Amino acid sequence: MFNKFKEKLGSFKKALSRTIDDKATAIEPIVEPAPEAEEDFEEEIEPYLEEKALETSLDEENPEVELVEIKPAMASPETVGTEDRKKAEYRKKLEERKKVAESEPEEEKVPEEKKSFFKKVSKIGFAQKAKALVFNREVYLDNKDLEEPLWELEMGLLESDLALSVSEAIVESVKKQLTGTTKHIGSNTGEIVEAALKKAILDVVSANTFDFDEYVKNKERPVHIVFVGINGTGKTTSIAKMTHRLLKSDYSVVLAAGDTFRAGAIDQLGIHASRLGVKMIKHQPGADPAAVIYDAVQYAKSHKIDFVLSDTAGRMHTNLNLMSQMEKICRVSTPDLIIFVDEAVAGNDAVERAAQFNEAVPIDGSILTKIDADAKGGAAISIAYITGKPILFFGMGQGYEDLKKFDPEWFIDQLFNQ
Ligand SMILES: Nc1nc2c(ncn2[C@@H]2O[C@H](COP(=O)(O)OP(=O)(O)OP(=O)(O)O)[C@@H](O)[C@H]2O)c(=O)[nH]1
Numbered sequence: 001m002f003n004k005f006k007e008k009l010g011s012f013k014k015a016l017s018r019t020i021d022d023k024a025t026a027i028e029p030i031v032e033p034a035p036e037a038e039e040d041f042e043e044e045i046e047p048y049l050e051e052k053a054l055e056t057s058l059d060e061e062n063p064e065v066e067l068v069e070i071k072p073a074m075a076s077p078e079t080v081g082t083e084d085r086k087k088a089e090y091r092k093k094l095e096e097r098k099k100v101a102e103s104e105p106e107e108e109k110v111p112e113e114k115k116s117f118f119k120k121v122s123k124i125g126f127a128q129k130a131k132a133l134v135f136n137r138e139v140y141l142d143n144k145d146l147e148e149p150l151w152e153l154e155m156g157l158l159e160s161d162l163a164l165s166v167s168e169a170i171v172e173s174v175k176k177q178l179t180g181t182t183k184h185i186g187s188n189t190g191e192i193v194e195a196a197l198k199k200a201i202l203d204v205v206s207a208n209t210f211d212f213d214e215y216v217k218n219k220e221r222p223v224h225i226v227f228v229g230i231n232g233t234g235k236t237t238s239i240a241k242m243t244h245r246l247l248k249s250d251y252s253v254v255l256a257a258g259d260t261f262r263a264g265a266i267d268q269l270g271i272h273a274s275r276l277g278v279k280m281i282k283h284q285p286g287a288d289p290a291a292v293i294y295d296a297v298q299y300a301k302s303h304k305i306d307f308v309l310s311d312t313a314g315r316m317h318t319n320l321n322l323m324s325q326m327e328k329i330c331r332v333s334t335p336d337l338i339i340f341v342d343e344a345v346a347g348n349d350a351v352e353r354a355a356q357f358n359e360a361v362p363i364d365g366s367i368l369t370k371i372d373a374d375a376k377g378g379a380a381i382s383i384a385y386i387t388g389k390p391i392l393f394f395g396m397g398q399g400y401e402d403l404k405k406f407d408p409e410w411f412i413d414q415l416f417n418q
Pocket of ligand 1: 236
């Protein structure tokens, strides 16, 4: 699921992380002691500890000698020159001191207890600092830094079939989040890039959220839902899945075989009805779908059925006759919800169709089917933003259980988990 889209997001994350790593500078930290780091640095700092002990004794005797701090490799470039100069001065003084020390009697050298005291203090300070510098960095990014990676991101989004305006909105949001302020970053640079991407996509997909269960709970009975869309995208299967879901919540359901146009459509819905154990209202093939649906609603009223789910014939949004027939069905049967069904694998085409169906009826929300087979994610991200109507459910397979109520957070997790 969404594999190609994940690849695109991954390469943007990598590219921008490189830019950030190049520009990041270490900041002076305050950290907890890190005992495990001490071990790692023990060997490395041994010569330095000897020097530090000697330096301190030198310093005690010559208070005007500046104490020099040796910083790990990640020190910022501006401080490196000064540091080197300081180190050179220090070493010169140290050499002089060593010469003096060698010529002095044994008992005047630095006592062992003093050495070991300084050894301990120096070791903790160095280890802490090295660890903390790796985890404490900050970065300031300007528009120029993001120009190239953001251009690549936009190309990646378009290749993943996101609508242009949606791609632009995501890119703009990432840019806004990452530029113009100093960001604190830890060792994992990818985290700030991922957080910005997640927020940008989350804002787009949760633009029009709608809780189906809450909505239907308090609606007057029967709740009437009409399913519309083009051929073969999964309308009938989605009706069967929703019936199963409603039955599980102890609601009663009647189906209306409103696709009187395609040979076999009535039988197909009939098979689901008998498998699920619900009544289906049907007329002859070729009959007026509005009349079938009307009958189903009357049946539900007289039998106190909670839900009427009405199938309709698949129609191309470009077929004006069939589109006006659909308008009539929806006008006459006054549904509570008109749900547009399309397959996620159709990408941008599904989004365009949704927009056109929305203009004709208008729709209340969408079900995107075949998410299980969708590598790109473009339709799933764009459809709510473009139509201004929420995604209600995802079809995730061919079984009755494979209907997932749309949850923006869950969706974002699917895009970013490996
Ligand atoms: N993988 C997968 N297949 C699905 C999903 N939903 C539906 N299908 C399959 O898509 C095909 C078409 O589904 P239908 O429910 O017949 O589509 P329809 O929109 O009713 O088709 P028409 O009646 O021709 O308008 C069937 O083979 C379904 O099993 C889904 O979420 N995932």
